[in-house]
Structures are given as structure tokens and as C-alpha cells.
Amino acid sequence: MIVQRLAGRLGLSERIFVAVVVALCVLVPLANLVFPPGSPFHVSNASVVLYGKWMTYALLALSLDLVWGYCGILSLGHGAFFALGGYAMGMYLMRSIGTRGVYGNAILPDFMVFLNWKELPYAWYFFDWFGYAMLMVMFVPGLLAFVLGWFAFRSRVTGVYLSIITQAVTFALQLSFFRNDMGFGGNNGLTDFKDLLGFPVQAQSTRAVLFALSALALLGGFAIAKAIVSSKLGLVLIAIRDAETRTRFLGYRVERFKLFVFVVSAVMAGIAGALYVPQVGIINPSEFSPANSIEAVIWVAVGGRGTLTGAALGAVLVNASKTWLTAALPTLWLFVLGALFILVTLFLPKGIVGTLGAWFADRRGKP
Amino acid sequence: MNRLPNFLAAIALVLAAFLCAAPSARAQTLDETLARFATDRFPDTARAVEEIARSGHPMALEIVEALTDGRLAWRPSDRRLYVIGADGATRAAETGKAEPDSEAAGLRRVRVNNPVRQTIAAALGVLRLNSADPGQRRVAAEAIMQSRDATQAPALEAALGRERDARVATAITLALAALRVVDPAQPESVRLAAIDALAERGSRDALVLLRSIPADAPAAIRARAERAAAGVERHLAIxxxxxxxxxxxxxxxxxxxxxxxxxxxxxxxxxxxxxxxxxxxxxxxxxxxxxxxxxxxxxxxxxxxxxxxxxxxxxxxxxxxxxxxxxxxxxxxxxxxxxxxxxxxxxxxxxxxxxxxxxxxxxxxxxxxxxxxxxxxxxxxxxxxxxxxxxxxxxxxxxxxxxxxxxxxxxxxxxxxxxxxxxxxxxxxxxxxxxxxxxxxxxxxxxxxxxxxxxxxxxxxxxxxxxxxxxxxxxxxxxxxxxxxxxxxxxxxxxxxxxxxxxxxxxxxxxxxxxxxxxxxxxxxxxxxxxxxxxxx
Amino acid sequence: MIGRKTTDALLYLDGVTVSFDGFRALNKLALLIAPGEMRAIVGPNGAGKTTMMDVITGKTRPDEGDVLFDGGEFDLTKLDEAAIAELGIGRKFQKPTVFESHTVEDNLRLALKAPRKVLPTLTARRNAEEKARIDELLATVKLDAQRRTPAGGLSHGQKQWLEIGMLLAQDPALLLVDEPVAGMTDAETFETAELLKRINRTHSVVVVEHDMAFVRELGVKVTVLHEGSVLAEGTIDQVSADERVVEVYLGR
Structure with missing residues (x-):
């Protein structure tokens, strides 16, 4: 029933989006597994991983759009939530290596043996249980978002101040994760994963399934985001974005609404990170880099903030260009990215989907 | 250069190297000392440093300094020793005369390790104590203080006797104090005075010295050192x-x-x-x-x-x-x-x-x-x-x-x-x-x-x-x-x-x-x- | 004298002082609003009108003084904006602020009296009762035709009315209305005065206004503020005759 209600509210671009993601979810793994290499329908293993990565980026963009596009909170720390989810997944993957590591230690991951540690740090307890690890994938980013949001929103830190704070937090996290003493592999991060729930992470079939899961997660994230923004709560979020003080004088506790959507969004970003890590095979502190977080912002801006499909589309478009350009003209990519930031904010503030949407609405309005 | 001296030198070197193992080696000439640098063995190098420091040779300071900087080199063919200047020019170690024709490429540097470096530090101390430059003498006194080499005490006492520069004299006094304070052979009054001198200096090395008074030292000395160390620590903290x-x-x-x-x-x-x-x-x-x-x-x-x-x-x-x-x-x-x-x-x-x-x-x-x-x-x-x-x-x-x-x-x-x-x-x-x-x-x-x-x-x-x-x-x-x-x-x-x-x-x-x-x-x-x-x- | 009457007053301000960097925006301000009353507040620029609104609605905390609501039941200085709004004090800003990207209907829907907590708003459903109430409000503020128009597309006067409509949707015991007729035509001004009078049948209203013709139109008790405190109080004719008022305000 909820699905029906939701489906009824979908606009054109949203219907197309759902159809495309569902199709990809089925077709990409099929094309990879069923058609042999050389067949025109074959999708290479490398492409499956690449597309899977884009799906997780799209989910990250979706989560960012939820807070920025709908509630006006420009978080420059979503990369941190993404990375924290990734680390939680990475810790599970490390623990499940077991005795197959270089040092063959059943409990301690290789890097701890290398650092001459004798005991597993408390933070790593229970991460051998998949269920617990998945709980942490959501809980840790959610908790960070809750604590950060609790303080920031209550003290009414808004606008660029909030952006700078989220960036500083991300930076502080990056510095901490670089330290070996933190117990998360320091500089090198977590890597050399063997298997996920018994399935080898490098295997073609596992990767195909991971892609499908990423696509499903994107759909799930979209459904949740859509449910939120089309509810009355969604109206409140946009109200906060457009006139925060007015919303407060209507009796809404702005900080609680912000906190809610910030935490939901952080959890979504964490899930995206958790799906990202087994596909790329590594998670290290560079994922916390403030530049990553702000790059995710431009995906949303390109696609169109305040449109869920735009965020996802922007993530895929920008990353596809990045993949293509860094291979073809590596020195050009940063110029292009820089130009994107400038041109989109100056000339395409609504993004692709937002601009197209306005154009269609205009045309329908005229005749 | 004819071949005979080379040959002899080679024999002498072999002998020297052989004798080096035996502590009874005596009666070295300067040549022998210099030759020790060219054996490429650390114990020989250390001995050579000690000997040349005592020799009073006019090139002694320069040779040891060159050694510290890695500018002392020898030629494998005849085991002659050269000092390479900072500008790359080579000079014979023995005479100090420039020998521009000796190809720097064929030279091998005399290597040092940590034990040799300690010996060098002590040797430099003695050599520089006799330097004409007061700044050098002060550095030398401080180096001896660092080295805590009790055998240098006579050299310090001699230097103190002829020192005219007040700052250098203070440095030498301190170095002497550093050596005396841990020396059980010194009378108690001398050691107490040494403690006071160190306390006045108030540096980290003074603190280390004061803290390193052995437990078997007389109670009065230990108590005084304890107090002095506490004072120095406060000073250092500030x-x-x-x-x-x-x-x-x-x-x-x-x-x-x-x-x-x-x-x-x-x-x-x-x-x-x-x-x-x-x-x-x-x-x-x-x-x-x-x-x-x-x-x-x-x-x-x-x-x-x-x-x-x-x-x-x-x-x-x-x-x-x-x-x-x-x-x-x-x-x-x-x-x-x-x-x-x-x-x-x-x-x-x-x-x-x-x-x-x-x-x-x-x-x-x-x-x-x-x-x-x-x-x-x-x-x-x-x-x-x-x-x-x-x-x-x-x-x-x-x-x-x-x-x-x-x-x-x-x-x-x-x-x-x-x-x-x-x-x-x-x-x-x-x-x-x-x-x-x-x-x-x-x-x-x-x-x-x-x-x-x-x-x-x-x-x-x-x-x-x-x-x-x-x-x-x-x-x-x-x-x-x-x-x-x-x-x-x-x-x-x-x-x-x-x-x-x-x-x-x-x-x-x-x-x-x-x-x-x-x-x-x-x-x-x-x-x-x-x-x-x-x-x- | 004032102290004994606290129990009667809907809004009670006494000795309220606010200073910004040494500048006293409010200076021992005292004000009483009776239940069901409509009061006009006038005063030259910088007299402290907006700061007074800020204090009542919890936006600004006074340095000292009492701000009590509902017969002394609630101490407003201890509450935040949302809590004060929920108590039943609605505010219309000087510059009309509506939610520009929401439709007129959604603007009213957000303002309607309903649970304001996070989860109830997430699960809230549209229902017939809500729709009826919105229809009624749209009729009151004459925006039926603009029901589905984004509020950003309204004219200035329409925005003012929409904001008043949102105030009504909240159904507050007390409405604070800051310069409701700024930028309106004479006809609109007249209609707004009529609207406020109608609203006053069921609500207490405090109107801050520059426009003396409008204040005269309202025909209510007038309080003149000057330099953060009350200079005069009475009917429009009484205060207009007051020499001090003429000097600081009307005389200019």
C-alpha cells in the first residue's frame, strides 16, 4: 500500500529513474554473467565494479541532497559518513580474513600483528558477526550525525558556519584515522579482503551481486527519501530551507527536524560507503578527505539539488566524465571539475533535472 | 713516488693491523698512526684518533675534524692519507700541502661508526682545548663535559691553569665539575663544589649528571645533588x-x-x-x-x-x-x-x-x-x-x-x-x-x-x-x-x-x-x- | 498597581530592558494587553517596536524584566520561539515572510494547528477536516484562486494576506502583526483593517504600524513607544493631542 501511495506521487523523471535503475539492477549482472567476453552484450568485470561504484556514489548524492537540497544544510562532511560506513564494512571484511592473512593470525588483522599488538582493540569486538557489522554501518555514521547535529542545530549554527564545521570534523577524522594508534590500519587503511559472507569478494559473481545490491540500495534510499520529502515533514524541511525563522515562529522545533533528516541522511551515506568498500577492495583515510565531501556536493549541484533523481544522475554523470577524462586527458580533469563548480553555480543553479523540470512546467503552463 | 716506501708502508700496515689486536703495540711513529686510518677497520681508526690527538702534530686538529665531516680519505694503491677541503681540493694529511694532481676519484673515505665518533669527540676536546681561538676552546670544554671521559681531567686542569678568557675558564670549570662529581676518587669537598657548579649551570646535561650520582656515593653528596637537581629541573621547566x-x-x-x-x-x-x-x-x-x-x-x-x-x-x-x-x-x-x-x-x-x-x-x-x-x-x-x-x-x-x-x-x-x-x-x-x-x-x-x-x-x-x-x-x-x-x-x-x-x-x-x-x-x-x-x- | 492586575492580562511586560552594544533598544518597557483586546503600537524608527516583538516571541532574551503570558501563567523569557508559538502567540513579520516555493495551500497547511513534532508530521495525512479548514482560511484571506500557486508568485499585498491567513491557521490566542499594510494600496489597507477587526472578534491582536490613517481606521487603544519605553497611551485622538508625542513623532 505504501509502495502504491508512493508510486502515485512519482513525477515523470522519477518514473524514468526507477525504471532505469531496476533495469540496470537486472541487466548489468546478466550481461556480465550470461554473455561471454567478446559478445556485444557483454559487460566486463571492470565495468561492473565501476558501475557498482557509481551506484554507491549516487546513493551518497541522494543522501546529501536530502539535507542540502531539501533542508538547506550544506554538509561538507558526508564523505565522512560514507567513509565511516565503509570502515565498518571493512572491519567485518578484515575479521573474516581469519588465518588467511600474511601472518596467519586467527583474531588479529595483519596490520595489528605488524604493529606488534597482542590483543584486539575493543572497537573491533563483534565485527566478525555480519549482523553486528551491518548495524554499525548504520549506527556509527548515525551517531556522529546525531552528536554533531545535536550541538550544531541547537546552537543554531547555520549556513556556511555549519559547512565549515562539518568540514573541520571531517578533517579531524581524517587526521585521526591516519594515526596507527587509532587501530584502523593508519595510512594504509583496510584492504586485502578475502570474502563477504563466505563469497570471495574478487569473484565475478560476487561483484555482479554487489552491483545489484548497490542498485537496490539506491532504489531503497530513493524510496525513503521520496517518502520523507513528499510527507508533511518534507514540507517542513523545505520551509526551514526557505525561511527558517518563520518556521520556528509557526511552532516547529527546527533543530529537531534538521537533526532527524541529518541522521537519516548520514545513515544512508554510511550504507553507500559499506557497499562501496567490498567493490573497490580498500578503505583508507583518504576517503575522509574534505575534497571528497565537497566533490559529492557538486554531483548534487550538477544534477539538480532538491530533485532526488537529479542528485543520482549528477553523481553518475560527473563520475563517468571523471573516469573518461582522467584516462584521456588526465591534466584536464581538475580544470573541468573546477569549471563545473563555477559554471553550475553561476549558470545552472537548479541543475540539469531542475532546469529541465522548470522548462517542461513552463511549456505545459503556456498553451 | 717510488715503490719501495709504498711497499714498506704496506708491510707496516699489515703489521700495525696485526699488532692492533695485541694491546702491547708501542713505539709508533706518526707514519704508523696515519697508516692506521687506512686499514678500513674501526678499532684502528679509533686508535689512530687517540694517538694523533696526543701527538701534538700541527695537522692533528685538521685531520680529526676532516674525519668527523667525512673529508678524510686514503688512496687504496699506496694507503696515503688526504684531507679533502670543503671546496673539494685535496691535501696530503701529513704535510698539509696541496696535492692537486691526486685524483679525488680514486680516494676512499675513512669510515666512522659510533664508538669511533665517541673517540673523536674526546680527541677533538683535547685538541681544541689547545686551540688559539677562545671560541674553539669553549666548545672543546663543553664537548668534554658531554663525553664525560674521566681521562680528560688532566688535560682540563692543565688548560684551566693557562686560561685567560673568563668565559672559557667557566666552561672548563664546569667540565671539570662534570668529571669530578661522579668520580669517587675525588675528596667529598671537591665533589660538593662540583655539584654547586653544575647546579649553577642549570642545563639539561647538568641535570643528567646530577641524577647520575651513583647510589653508593656518600649521603651528603647525594642529598646535595638531589636538591641541586630539583632546582635545575624547575629552571628547565620554566x-x-x-x-x-x-x-x-x-x-x-x-x-x-x-x-x-x-x-x-x-x-x-x-x-x-x-x-x-x-x-x-x-x-x-x-x-x-x-x-x-x-x-x-x-x-x-x-x-x-x-x-x-x-x-x-x-x-x-x-x-x-x-x-x-x-x-x-x-x-x-x-x-x-x-x-x-x-x-x-x-x-x-x-x-x-x-x-x-x-x-x-x-x-x-x-x-x-x-x-x-x-x-x-x-x-x-x-x-x-x-x-x-x-x-x-x-x-x-x-x-x-x-x-x-x-x-x-x-x-x-x-x-x-x-x-x-x-x-x-x-x-x-x-x-x-x-x-x-x-x-x-x-x-x-x-x-x-x-x-x-x-x-x-x-x-x-x-x-x-x-x-x-x-x-x-x-x-x-x-x-x-x-x-x-x-x-x-x-x-x-x-x-x-x-x-x-x-x-x-x-x-x-x-x-x-x-x-x-x-x-x-x-x-x-x-x-x-x-x-x-x-x-x- | 500593575502587579495586582497580572492575573487579568493576556500579555504582561514590565521593566523589560534590552541593550545591544550599549544601545538601549528597550528601556524598562511596561505593557499590558487584556484578553480579547486589539492594541495599536506606534512610534518612530528605533523606538523599539520590533525588539519588543522579538522579546515577546522569544527571539531576543531581555537583559532584565518580566514577560508573562496568559494571566501570568507562562514566563516567556524562559521559552524558545517554537514553545511560545505553541502557547498561542502568532507573529507576522514586518517584511512578509511566506514559504515561497510552497503553494499557498501548503503554506496554510504548515501553519494549521496540528502536532508539531517530527514523527507526527512524517506520518501526517491530509483529511477532510484539514481541507475544510484550509478552504475556510482561503476564503477569509481571499486567495481561493491562488490555492495552487507557489507563494513566491503572489503580489506583495497577497503575501501579507497569506501571512495573516497563516497566523489565523495557527489559531493563536494573541496575534502580533508587524506593519501589515506597508506597501499596500489604500483599498488594500482598508480591507486589511476590516480583516483585522474581524479577526479581533475571536483573537487578541497587537498591531505595530506607522500608517496613522490605518491606526485611526482600526479605532483601538494606541500605545506610543519612544526610545524603548512607553511615551503615551490612549485613543488615537488623545495621543495625537499629547505634546510629547507631537514632538517626537507626529511633529516630524
Missing amino acids: LGGIQNLFFGLSLGSVLLLAAIGLAITFGVMGIINMAHGEMVMLGAYTTFVVQEVLRAHAPSLFDWSLLFALPLAFLVSGSVGIAIERTIIRYLYGRPLETLLATWGVSLALQQAVRTIFGSSNREVGNPAFMTGSFDLFGIALTWSRLWIVVFTIAVFAFLLFVIRYTDFGLRMRAVVQNRAMAGSVGIRTNWIDAFTFGLGSGIAGIAGVALSQIDNVSPNLGQGYIIDSFMVVVFGGVGSLWGTLVAALSLGVANKLLEPVAGAVLGKIAILVFIILFIQKRPRGLFAQKGRTAES
Whole structure:
């Protein structure tokens, strides 16, 4: 029933989006597994991983759009939530290596043996249980978002101040994760994963399934985001974005609404990170880099903030260009990215989907 | 050179090497001593050092010094010893005469290890104690104090007897005290006096000596040493505090330098410029270019390179700033989040441009003579570069205050900031004031880049390292308050350096970040907040 | 004297002082609003009118003084904006602030009296009762035709009315209305006065206004503020005749 209600509210671009993601979810793994290499329908293993990565980026963009596009909170720390989810997944993957590591230690991951540690740090307890690890994938980013949001929103830190704070937090996290003493592999991060729930992470079939899961997660994230923004709560979020003080004088506790959507969004970003890590095979502190977080912002801006499909589309478009350009003209990519930031904010503030949407609405309005 | 002496020397060497194992080797000549350097065995080298130190040979000091610097070499074919000058010229070790024809390529350096280095330190001590230069003699006395080689005591006593220079005499007295205080053979009164002498010196090595009195020493000596050590420790703690304070002020002035331009663009104008760090970077690269040009065309002016770089960096960063304001930022006034994104794009493009032109690796920016080295202030070693940066920062801050308070431009700028519409209606061209104010902030950032090129790696990423810190400083100090920025930068610098010994550099930095984040929660408008209805929007 | 009457007053301000960087925006301000009353507040620029609104609605905390609501039941200085709004004090801003990207209907829907907590708003459903209430409000503020128009597309006067409609949707005991007729035509001004009078039948209203013709139109008790405190109080004719008022305000 909820699905029906939701489906009824979908606009054109949203219907197309759902159809495309569902199709990809089925077709990409099929094309990879069923058609042999050389067949025109074959999708290479490398492409499956690449597309899977884009799906997780799209989910990250979706989560960012939820807070920025709908509630006006420009978080420059979503990369941190993404990375924290990734680390939680990475810790599970490390623990499940077991005795197959270089040092063959059943409990301690290789890097701890290398650092001459004798005991597993408390933070790593229970991460051998998949269920617990998945709980942490959501809980840790959610908790960070809750604590950060609790303080920031209550003290009414808004606008660029909030952006700078989220960036500083991300930076502080990056510095901490670089330290070996933190117990998360320091500089090198977590890597050399063997298997996920018994399935080898490098295997073609596992990767195909991971892609499908990423696509499903994107759909799930979209459904949740859509449910939120089309509810009355969604109206409140946009109200906060457009006139925060007015919303407060209507009796809404702005900080609680912000906190809610910030935490939901952080959890979504964490899930995206958790799906990202087994596909790329590594998670290290560079994922916390403030530049990553702000790059995710431009995906949303390109696609169109305040449109869920735009965020996802922007993530895929920008990353596809990045993949293509860094291979073809590596020195050009940063110029292009820089130009994107400038041109989109100056000339395409609504993004692709937002601009197209306005154009269609205009045309329908005229005749 | 005929072959026979070579042959004999070789035999002598073999013999010497053989005899070396036996402690009964006696009756060396200088030749034998020198030959020991060429056996390529560490024990021989050590012995040779000891012997030559005692020999009184006119080249002795030079040989041992050359050995320390790795400039002592021997020729494998005839095992003759050479001293290589700092300029690469070779001289015979025995005579000190230049032998330009000996090919440096065929020479092998005499190697040293840690035991040999200890021997060298002691030998240098003796040799330098007899030097004609009082400075050398003082260094020698201090070296002996460090070495704690009791066998040097007679040499020290002899030196003290003929010493005329008061400072050198003090140094020798201290060295003697250091040797005597742990020497059980000395009478108690002598050892007590030695303790007092050490306590007066109050240095870390004195503390180590006082703490190393063996447990079997007489009770009176131990008690006195204990008291003296406690006193020295207090003294050292105070010195350490002062030193940390200086380091903190130095770091604080670096922060201030990086943030001060931002205090204008963000603090006063409210423009969030993520490319601020790149303005700093451009200043640093301007310095690099100026130095390259001077190196190529006017090397004699190299020491003045920073002076040339300052106005140029101001112009370069300032005009880039004005260009950014005119082409991008002015269309985004009132939309801070968009400004943030667009200027981030500018920062990416500027970084990549610099990377394309200058390459992505670090560029070498030299320190002019007045910026190099360090000096000693009450036992605290301070580097000139750090000190000059503190001075420079104060100058920049004063300059900025002057511009804002006392110039016509500053007056117009303040007018525009306070009431744009009114300023416009009295004939101020507000959009040009915006552009030039932004240019001023960017130019100041460029000037900061000149200074930071002296202490940091000049690479395309230079600016990225400062941007978050700079924003933190400005926000912490209170947006719109230059003095707030000053206080914030200095206090954060000092806090960071005071935390460092306790928590380590990275944790200290994290702690500071967390502190600022919490602080902003409590006082979102910073230390020197502007209160009132106008500040609310 | 005032103290004994606290129990009667809907809104009670006494000795309220607010200063910004040494400038006293409010100076020992005392004001009483009876239940069901409509009061007009006038005063020159900087007299402290907006600051007084800020204090009542919890946006600004007074340095000292009492701000009590509902017969002394609630101390407003201890509550935040949302809590004060929920108590039943609605505010219309000087500059009309509506949610520009929401439709007129959604603007009203957000303002309607309903649970304001996070989860109830997430699960809230549209229902007939809500629709009826919105229809009624649209009729009151004459915006039926603009029901599905984004509020950003309304004219200035329509925005003012929409905001008043949102105030009504909240169904507050007390409405604070800041310069409701700024930028309106004479006809609109007249209609707004009529609207406020109608609203006053069921609500207490405080109107801050510059427009003396409008205040005269309302025909209610007038309080003149000057330099953060009350200079005069009475009918429009009484205060117009007051020499001090003429000097500081009307005389200009």
C-alpha cells in the first residue's frame, strides 16, 4: 500500500529513474554473467565494479541532497559518513580474513600483528558477526550525525558556519584515522579482503551481486527519501530551507527536524560507503578527505539539488566524465571539475533535472 | 713516488693491523698512526684518533675534524692519507700541502661508526682545548663535559691553569665539575663544589649528571645533588615553558598570517572564499619565480629576494582576487553556499594551473642569509626564520589596521560594509570597493605566501593545508573583528604547542579542532562577537 | 498597581530592558494587553517596536524584566520561539515572510494547528477536516484562486494576506502583526483593517504600524513607544493631542 501511495506521487523523471535503475539492477549482472567476453552484450568485470561504484556514489548524492537540497544544510562532511560506513564494512571484511592473512593470525588483522599488538582493540569486538557489522554501518555514521547535529542545530549554527564545521570534523577524522594508534590500519587503511559472507569478494559473481545490491540500495534510499520529502515533514524541511525563522515562529522545533533528516541522511551515506568498500577492495583515510565531501556536493549541484533523481544522475554523470577524462586527458580533469563548480553555480543553479523540470512546467503552463 | 716506501708502508700496515689486536703495540711513529686510518677497520681508526690527538702534530686538529665531516680519505694503491677541503681540493694529511694532481676519484673515505665518533669527540676536546681561538676552546670544554671521559681531567686542569678568557675558564670549570662529581676518587669537598657548579649551570646535561650520582656515593653528596637537581629541573621547566610559548607564538603568527587575508574577505565582507589558500600558494610561487630570476640574472641580489617578492606577491594574488570577484563572486552576493562552491572550483583550477606550469613536486625556495640559522636566548634555541615571521606578521597586521583605519580607501570600505545603500548614495562606487577589498584580502594572503614559502614546502597543495585552519581562526576570533583574529590565531598557536608535548602533534591538532567546534556551538559568533540586530541576519 | 492586575492580562511586560552594544533598544518597557483586546503600537524608527516583538516571541532574551503570558501563567523569557508559538502567540513579520516555493495551500497547511513534532508530521495525512479548514482560511484571506500557486508568485499585498491567513491557521490566542499594510494600496489597507477587526472578534491582536490613517481606521487603544519605553497611551485622538508625542513623532 505504501509502495502504491508512493508510486502515485512519482513525477515523470522519477518514473524514468526507477525504471532505469531496476533495469540496470537486472541487466548489468546478466550481461556480465550470461554473455561471454567478446559478445556485444557483454559487460566486463571492470565495468561492473565501476558501475557498482557509481551506484554507491549516487546513493551518497541522494543522501546529501536530502539535507542540502531539501533542508538547506550544506554538509561538507558526508564523505565522512560514507567513509565511516565503509570502515565498518571493512572491519567485518578484515575479521573474516581469519588465518588467511600474511601472518596467519586467527583474531588479529595483519596490520595489528605488524604493529606488534597482542590483543584486539575493543572497537573491533563483534565485527566478525555480519549482523553486528551491518548495524554499525548504520549506527556509527548515525551517531556522529546525531552528536554533531545535536550541538550544531541547537546552537543554531547555520549556513556556511555549519559547512565549515562539518568540514573541520571531517578533517579531524581524517587526521585521526591516519594515526596507527587509532587501530584502523593508519595510512594504509583496510584492504586485502578475502570474502563477504563466505563469497570471495574478487569473484565475478560476487561483484555482479554487489552491483545489484548497490542498485537496490539506491532504489531503497530513493524510496525513503521520496517518502520523507513528499510527507508533511518534507514540507517542513523545505520551509526551514526557505525561511527558517518563520518556521520556528509557526511552532516547529527546527533543530529537531534538521537533526532527524541529518541522521537519516548520514545513515544512508554510511550504507553507500559499506557497499562501496567490498567493490573497490580498500578503505583508507583518504576517503575522509574534505575534497571528497565537497566533490559529492557538486554531483548534487550538477544534477539538480532538491530533485532526488537529479542528485543520482549528477553523481553518475560527473563520475563517468571523471573516469573518461582522467584516462584521456588526465591534466584536464581538475580544470573541468573546477569549471563545473563555477559554471553550475553561476549558470545552472537548479541543475540539469531542475532546469529541465522548470522548462517542461513552463511549456505545459503556456498553451 | 717510488715503490719501495709504498711497499714498506704496506708491510707496516699489515703489521700495525696485526699488532692492533695485541694491546702491547708501542713505539709508533706518526707514519704508523696515519697508516692506521687506512686499514678500513674501526678499532684502528679509533686508535689512530687517540694517538694523533696526543701527538701534538700541527695537522692533528685538521685531520680529526676532516674525519668527523667525512673529508678524510686514503688512496687504496699506496694507503696515503688526504684531507679533502670543503671546496673539494685535496691535501696530503701529513704535510698539509696541496696535492692537486691526486685524483679525488680514486680516494676512499675513512669510515666512522659510533664508538669511533665517541673517540673523536674526546680527541677533538683535547685538541681544541689547545686551540688559539677562545671560541674553539669553549666548545672543546663543553664537548668534554658531554663525553664525560674521566681521562680528560688532566688535560682540563692543565688548560684551566693557562686560561685567560673568563668565559672559557667557566666552561672548563664546569667540565671539570662534570668529571669530578661522579668520580669517587675525588675528596667529598671537591665533589660538593662540583655539584654547586653544575647546579649553577642549570642545563639539561647538568641535570643528567646530577641524577647520575651513583647510589653508593656518600649521603651528603647525594642529598646535595638531589636538591641541586630539583632546582635545575624547575629552571628547565620554566625555560621549556618559555620555549613552548615562543613556538606557540611562532605557530600562532603563521596561523594569523594565513588567516589575516581571510579576516578581510570572510570576516569583513562575508565572502566565503575557499580559494583563499590558493592566494597564499600564488604568493609562495611568486617568491619562487623571483628567486629563480635573481639566481639567473643577479645572484648578488639574492638576499633581497623576499623584498622584491613581497610587492609582486601582493600584486599577483591581489589581481587574481580582483579577477575572481569581478567574474564570479559578485554574481553570488547573498548566496554564501553558492559562493563556497564556486570558489572551491576556482581553488581546484588554480591548483591545477600551478601544477601544470611548475609541476606537482615541491619547489625549492631558498632562505636569504638573514633568515637562516638560529641564535641562543637564555639557553633557548630560536631560529631566525621563525622570529622574522613573528615580526613580519606583526608588521602585516599593523599595515592592515592602518589601511582600514586611516586611509581613504579604508574609510570607504568601512562605509560600504556598514551601510551599502547609504554608501552608494553618497557617491561611493560600492562595486569597486567590493572588488578592491577582496583584492586587498587576497593580496595580503599573497604576502603571507612569501613568508610561508620560507618555512613550508612550496607545492600546489600549499594552500589546502591552511584553509581549514584559517577559517577556524577567523570564526573562533569572531567574524568581522581583526583583533579577534589576532587573539584567536595566537591563542590557538600557543594552545597547540602546549598540547603537543602532552598529546602529540596530531592529537593536539584534533583536540584544538574539537575545541573550536564545541566553542562555536556555545558562541556561534566567536570570541569577539558583534552583538545586535544588524548582526542577526 | 500593575502587579495586582497580572492575573487579568493576556500579555504582561514590565521593566523589560534590552541593550545591544550599549544601545538601549528597550528601556524598562511596561505593557499590558487584556484578553480579547486589539492594541495599536506606534512610534518612530528605533523606538523599539520590533525588539519588543522579538522579546515577546522569544527571539531576543531581555537583559532584565518580566514577560508573562496568559494571566501570568507562562514566563516567556524562559521559552524558545517554537514553545511560545505553541502557547498561542502568532507573529507576522514586518517584511512578509511566506514559504515561497510552497503553494499557498501548503503554506496554510504548515501553519494549521496540528502536532508539531517530527514523527507526527512524517506520518501526517491530509483529511477532510484539514481541507475544510484550509478552504475556510482561503476564503477569509481571499486567495481561493491562488490555492495552487507557489507563494513566491503572489503580489506583495497577497503575501501579507497569506501571512495573516497563516497566523489565523495557527489559531493563536494573541496575534502580533508587524506593519501589515506597508506597501499596500489604500483599498488594500482598508480591507486589511476590516480583516483585522474581524479577526479581533475571536483573537487578541497587537498591531505595530506607522500608517496613522490605518491606526485611526482600526479605532483601538494606541500605545506610543519612544526610545524603548512607553511615551503615551490612549485613543488615537488623545495621543495625537499629547505634546510629547507631537514632538517626537507626529511633529516630524
